[in-house]
Amino acid sequence: MLLSDECLNLHVPRAQHGHTRLDWRRPHQALERVRHVAWTCSCRATVYELCEGGGQAFIRRTVQLDGTPEVRETSPCSIHEAGMIWTALLSGQAR
Numbered sequence: 001m002l003l004s005d006e007c008l009n010l011h012v013p014r015a016q017h018g019h020t021r022l023d024w025r026r027p028h029q030a031l032e033r034v035r036h037v038a039w040t041c042s043c044r045a046t047v048y049e050l051c052e053g054g055g056q057a058f059i060r061r062t063v064q065l066d067g068t069p070e071v072r073e074t075s076p077c078s079i080h081e082a083g084m085i086w087t088a089l090l091s092g093q094a095r
């Protein structure tokens, strides 16, 4: 049974030992009209979004600090590859 105050949205679990370290870069403007395909819950300080655009995809990470949010993105790759990275992220196998 879930506790009544438990949030039911997507959350990224604790990273597993030996997880893949993703290459987080400063945001680039390469992809126009980015579509958000999936995202994790904003109840956490760090929010991840799976973004698609122009036949490519990447993961965006936003850390909600006290001041300006810190945004980092993985380099664009195929939608298939980004989907696998997203799955690894949500299972604690990549971070």
Ligand SMILES: [Zn+2]
Residues within 6 Å of the ligand: 007, 008, 009, 010, 011, 041, 042, 043, 044
């Ligand atoms: Zn939540």
